[in-house]
Amino acid sequence: MVEHRPFGTALAHLTLLIGIAILAFPVYLAFVASTWDAATIANGKMPLTPGPLFLENYWRTLFVGTSGTTRQPVGGMLFNSFVMAMTIAIGKIVISLTSAFAVVYFRFPFRMTIFWLIFVTLMLPVEVRIYPTYKIVADLNMLDTYAGLTIPLIASATATLLFRQFFMTVPDELVEASKIDGAGPMKFFRDTLVPLSVTSVAAMFVIQFIYGWNQYLWPLLITTRDDMQTIVIGIKKMIVTQDALTEWQLAMATAVLAMLPPVLVVIVMQKLFVRGLVETEK
Numbered sequence: 001m002v003e004h005r006p007f008g009t010a011l012a013h014l015t016l017l018i019g020i021a022i023l024a025f026p027v028y029l030a031f032v033a034s035t036w037d038a039a040t041i042a043n044g045k046m047p048l049t050p051g052p053l054f055l056e057n058y059w060r061t062l063f064v065g066t067s068g069t070t071r072q073p074v075g076g077m078l079f080n081s082f083v084m085a086m087t088i089a090i091g092k093i094v095i096s097l098t099s100a101f102a103v104v105y106f107r108f109p110f111r112m113t114i115f116w117l118i119f120v121t122l123m124l125p126v127e128v129r130i131y132p133t134y135k136i137v138a139d140l141n142m143l144d145t146y147a148g149l150t151i152p153l154i155a156s157a158t159a160t161l162l163f164r165q166f167f168m169t170v171p172d173e174l175v176e177a178s179k180i181d182g183a184g185p186m187k188f189f190r191d192t193l194v195p196l197s198v199t200s201v202a203a204m205f206v207i208q209f210i211y212g213w214n215q216y217l218w219p220l221l222i223t224t225r226d227d228m229q230t231i232v233i234g235i236k237k238m239i240v241t242q243d244a245l246t247e248w249q250l251a252m253a254t255a256v257l258a259m260l261p262p263v264l265v266v267i268v269m270q271k272l273f274v275r276g277l278v279e280t281e282k
Contacts, residue, residue, distance in 0.1 A: 027259070034058070034253035041248045053249070061253040066238055074254050077231040080149075081213055082261060084230060087150040088212035089205050096159030096204070097197070101189050103160075104167040105175070115164070122157045127217065134221055144228045149219055153212065159204050166200050167193065202269050203276025210262045231258045 029048075033041050036051035065073040102108075103115045133152045142148030170193065178188040194201075219230045229237070235258060238251040266273065 027256075030252045030255050034061075034249055034256055036249055038247055038249055057249050057253050058257075061250050061257065066247050066250050072226045072229060072234065074231065074234060074257055076227060077229050077234040077254075078257065078261070080146075080228060081230040081232070081258075083146055084149050084215065084219070085209045085212035085261070087146065088153050088215075089208040091150065091154035092156040092159050092208045093201055093204055095154060096156050096163050097194070097201070098189075099160050100163035100167055101193065103164055105185065105188075118157050118160055120157075121155070130217070130221070137222055143222050144225045148222050149228075149230075150212075153215065153218060156208070159208070162200060162204065163197065166197060170196065199272050199276035201276070202272030206265055206269050206273045209265050213262050 032048060032050055033046060034057055035054040036046055037053055040046050040051065061073070062075045063073050099118065103111060137143065137148045137152060140148075142151070174192055175188065178192060183191065214232060215230070216232045216236070219228075220233055220236075223229060223233070231254065235251060235254050238246065238254060240246050
């Protein structure tokens with residue numbers, strides 16, 4: 001039961017609004033900066049309202065590129081980041097679903113040992129195994145390719161653990177009923193387990209899409225061609241050491257564009273994402 005206390009409600013809303021203002025103001029400032037010219041931003045007297053160059057700056061950012069350190073248009077970078085994020089998210093989900101299915105429903109030697117070996121990889125971040133991974137990718141001639149960008153990041157112990165925990169909550173009666181209906185293991189997996197896992201899959205997709213989209217170190221290592229740059233690397237290259245040489249209006253437009261795909265994914269999948277997290281906690 002929630003008691004009606006006007007002061008408490010007003011205080012909670014005020015705190016929430018202050019928090020939103022603190023978080024949203026830098027984003028709004030980046031958007032405003034992306035609509036002015038470089039001189040207005042550089043002289044430190046930029047207004048707090050959008051300027052007249054919105055269409056011009058965003059057109060140049062998307063289809064022309066800067067005249068400085070990276071001349072690649074951001075449209076190509078957005079495509080590279082999208083391919084990378086989608087491949088990593090879908091790949092992680094497929095591998096984790098099948099590996100968790102094998103660990104929970106099949107009895108084979110060293111089953112738990114294999115599971116714990118998967119679990120131990122949580123202690124090995126990409127930065128620790130960066131050199132051997134780079135060596136393998138280079139030996140396989142996968143530098144500057146989408147395969148090199150995505151395959152080394154596809155395996156996920158976290159997702160395997162999440163799906164294993166969910167599969168262990170599925171009643172044994174469903175397994176018995178599938179056997180009585182004559183369903184084999186893969187039919188049970190496809191027709192029963194996957195539909196039951198939709199919310200968990202959606203939550204994992206949102207998390208892994210954002211993870212793949214924000215990758216910086218790995219794409220920086222294995223891409224040497226400008227046309228294979230991701231959006232995060234593009235932002236870094238636009239900001240040069242000499243502050244006066246940075247085209248801040250284009251850098252801010254790139255930052256705003258870089259935020260849109262992850263935000264759209266969260267908005268579109270919001271209900272499934274929240275349900276997936278709640279059911280996972282149960």
